[in-house]
Amino acid sequence: MSLDDVVTLMRTALFTVIELAAPVLLVSLVIGLLISIFQTVTSIQEQTLTFVPKVICVFLGLMIMGHWMLTTLKDYIISLWGNFAQYIH
Secondary structure, X not given: OOHHHHHHHHHHHHHHHHHHHHHHHHHHHHHHHHHHHHHHHHOOOXXXXXXXXXXXXXXXXXXXXXXXXXXXXXXXXXXXXXXXXXXXX
């Protein structure tokens, strides 16, 4: 296994991790930003106000995008194990 193969393998793994984490993180970011704007406008400074809606929205996001995320992860693992003989040389 050459250095190019290792770099390609790591690049694919990192891209898959970013691709799987980005939707959930973006949902959390958008909800947090909206709640922060709401808190600023209404002068409410309650710390727990951001936590519960974020958890609910992230959970809903996982429910909606979970099938796609698991399919993407399954395809990556299948391609990784399918080329296993190439990696042990």
